[in-house]
Amino acid sequence: MHKNFILEELKQAIDITDVNYIFRNEKFPNENGLLFSERRIFGHSSKDGDFHCHLKLDSKFETIFKTIVYLKLSGLIGNKPINSGITHWINSFQSLIYDIVSLDNKIEKVSDINSLHIDQFIEKKLLTVLPYTVKKKIFYLKDWITFANKYLPFFMRLNEDLLLNSKLFPELIKKSAIQRAKESLIENSRKSYPLELLKKMTLNAIIYIEDYKDEIVKTARYYVESKSFNLNEKYLSDYDFIINNKFINPSIKKLKEKIVETDNKKNLIKKINIILKEEIEMSEASCILIILFLTGMRIGEFISLNRHPQITEGEHFNLKRLVYKTAPTEDGIELEMPIPEIVKKAIEILSTISNIKDNGFNKEIVTTSIKYSRVVNAKSTRIRNLIRWYAKKLNIKEKIDPHQLRHAMAFLIVHLNEKDGLELARMFLGHTSITMTLQYMGHYNRELKEAIQELTKEESERFVEKITDQIRENKKLFGENGKRLMPNHRFVGRQADDFVVLMKNGLLKLIEEQKLAIIQTPVSLCIHDLSKPEQLACQRGFNIESIVMNGPAPSRCKGANCSNALFFEEHIEKLKNDMYGNIDPELKSRLEQNTYFIEAGGFEQDPFRKIVKEYNEYKEGQKNG
Template identity: 35%
Template sequence: MLNSNIREELLKCNNKQDIYKLLEGVTYPKTNQTSFSEEIIQLPASSGYSNMNVKTQGLYDLSFRVLLLLKFNGHVGLTPQNTGKSSYANNLHRLLARLYEITGQIKRMDDINNAHLEKYLSLRSDEVSPTTLSSEIYMLEEWITEANPKLPYFLRLDESLVSSTSLVNTIRENAAILDRQYRSGVGGVEKRLYPLDEMKSIVYEAINLIEEVSEDILNIAPIYVQSLQLTEARSRIYIYRSLKSMQAFKSHPQLIKLQNECKTTTNSKGITIKEPILQSIKSLEGACVLIGIIMTGMRVSEFTTLPRFPNFRQDEQYHLLTRLITKTASSEDGEELEMPIPKIGKSAIEILSKLVRIIDGQDEGNLIRSSIDTVHVEDVKSASSRCVNSIKNFCKYIGIKKNPTPHQLRHTMAFIIVYLSKGSGLELARLFLGHTSITMTLRYLGHYNHLYQTAIKELEEDDAKLLATVISDEIRGGNKLYGKKGEYITQEGVFMGSYAEEFGDLLELSIVGLVKQGKIAILQTPVCICIHDLSNPKAMNCQRGFDIADFTGERPLTARCEPGDCNNAVFTISDIQKLQQDQLVEEIPEEFKARLMRNMYVVNDGGLEEMMTPLEKIIKSYEMDIGA
């Protein structure tokens, strides 16, 4: 925390010069000793630091630096940890820079008024989501409530700035709606999800490339890198001669073809040499990045800073990799997590290690550092972008136009783990993703709920059409329906002629329409059809534990149905005949019936009919109708 004397003196400062004089030599914590007045602030990255060039002006520049100092020292709200410092600094810097564009130079920070903020919010609404904009509003509120009392008066914001700006409430309401949609997996899904069928195809191609042709690519890569030190003409000749003399490629079609062309000609004229080699190297790199991320579940910032040639601990079944989690770690140094990964994931990481060693000649360093065809890159942001571009290059290589993002790879694998696992799947997904809370894991899985929901909805609609036709055909055929719901539909009667046709058609359309609207569920049980009213939870008593409002991936279990007593049961004649054939109801012997009817307790309770089971009564009703 800042020295108490400095905080007291800060309140007494009257101008910019006073503040710079007071804070001269004071450094931002955990920023590689960056001092208060330096133009470039070094902010924590996943490994090392990234440079932030401060470009705000006037009082906005001063406010940015003072707020950052207070925030990082724990005097304003929660103190951001690790890469959270970079995120906070960038968001605050962008906010102040945009406000400066609207207000121009100001003498005091409380010169920013409602009209300025209204204009800012209106402009930003066209650029970002309400959720992002709501977080920016919160930064201003935090400034007012927690920073204002610690700032000199000329750096304080007007206390009514946020509360009296009309757009604020609208933005917050929209952000709340988006958050609810996010949690349920229906809002903005297209940005977070990648189609599973396409993902399957991409992963298959990536694995095939790694397993089948990586050796050929690793053999040509050193030659290509060495050629970059030569002029264009000399590098072309160097590669051409190397291809003629080196051992024959074994599996990569394009490289085999190129090598054959070189060996059967006397010079390199007319041969496209460098492009197919560069393309093959980039495709292998992209395949390895894709498989490495999806098999480890790492955030891209964590994956890029894996050490080259990491140690894999081998147990009886798995390769165990120790990864460093930084984003959700409780300490600045991050937290280590040992996790099992499949053999193909290990191969992808080892091949990437070999490629980067070929590029810069080093055995140690970060796993992702620089491109094969550019100068070495140290910046962490560039390394993350390299991962994104590598995946994009690979997808382009195999003919996929829209590539998945690294984060979508995490979402996909989390879903697959839970989908394929029983019981402990959710906890396995949490560990795999490196989440500290199961809540975040549930949000990941919620993104895929709509896939389940859509598939089940389509299945239920198809079932509804079939079952509605079965029920309606009974009515069209002049037959009676049995069971409590069946009797309700037909009022214990039958329809004849054109009335039967019309009522049957109307009933079929009504049932299908109500299923599509989500108002009823129609189920085929082992002995009948049940029509449940979804707006009435009590109508599904037999399905206790199934929460239709909070989808969990289950459908109602027909085995739970109690058709004889169910208010939702519909028995057709064929259903009843099947009951008879299966002998689910055993007839009481005539001799025993006679003995029972001589018992006054049986007679007083209504006779043998009151002793019948619900299914027996339904069968008896049918038999009386047909005169059996």
């Protein structure tokens, strides 16, 4: 925590020497913060070790940089970062200052930095870095001006017009918005992993957990024991182990059938070692896949999980674990989450194998490979490599990132009714109450709730791109929200581009601030104000959270009368086909001749038919010029 008298003295400083004197005995206000005078800044600790930022600026700008870091870690500059976010922010901010100062050897003090330097920085970075990333960097300067200037002495303050006078900064903002809007799950490294491939991986993992558990544990014990054998002992021992034990694992079973056919000791030992190691690691990978997928854990939290953690049994199995990433301190917070039985089994197997590998020396659930003589706790790269290797062993070419497993579970909960989703859910839940169990997990598992929010946000951003594409293509939007988003006049040329960018930025900002969600229903898009859950009363009384969890009920959609609805032309074409194709022609003719039916509004009373009528009139007007 910052000290008020430090801030008061800081504002009165007249030069760098003064500032260094003021902070001479101060430590940075993060946990385990180092002295201000040191040549490095502590960021955070994790299972991969301690992370520091090593300083590379000259003495003048080093002091300025450290002062702003002090303010940031005190919570005085925007949002206060936590855990790994601290290290990332410090390194990124130092990199920005270093790059700008390096542009011009005449920059000796803060006041020497001008808008031309900002333009040079933007132009140079855009050659190798995406617009959104460059914008994030520039926003560190915006925070410096907006938040830090008022705490700093005059010689450390950035010119308030620095960004306003930049020629390239406004264009960068536009490019960044377009880039972010175009990014979708299909395009980024954390896109939804195909469910049909996940089914294949999950089915194989369940077989390893359910069917091969005992023989893999036995194999792991033997593998560790045989490491100390000499060549001749190992040949005899390997032979006895394979021949005298029964295996149903196909790879080991096939090895057993061939083992008597060779007299080459060296090749035999090598082949046995490779196959046994691979089968042990296939089992580990299977357990990791199931745990990450069905709990929504992040890798960092998973590798911090202790072996044989506390699992209680009631209506559901419940796992107690520590969460670090979103915790208020680096010590984490303890959470309890519901898990399916298959996760419980995976945790037990993985814990047992790790204990065998290091004789219980370490406490974390995953270690390095069994092939090493000294086994230590695994790092995140081990998990990523193991999952990717596992997929390759199953001849799956689609690259997978473990974080996709977290999003896949959220997708499964949100889009349960898809065929592959139902089959996948049945595989690991093993009973008929799939929807109830998944909803229970989605509600009480904090990680999955966060993943669902991430997924909803990403899907909303994709729909923003679809909406603005319609406008770019001069297609009309229908429904109440269509009228709000698309004024009753057209833009052309640069005007149209500016209008689209402005609208897109506005929608994306609301989504980013969690004030807006866009949901796909089978008949339209639904643009929903998250502050007014009662507006979804048409959907069986669901609010925004439950409609995302359960899916919308199109039979209750009010169509043209709904203030949330937004229809594309393609939506209405589908409505036309569905409506007019399901009325018997003879019945339709008789009803149209019925005076009472026509006086009551006839077919046009149907809200969907109203919007179809509006669409037809619009199309007719287009034809007539």
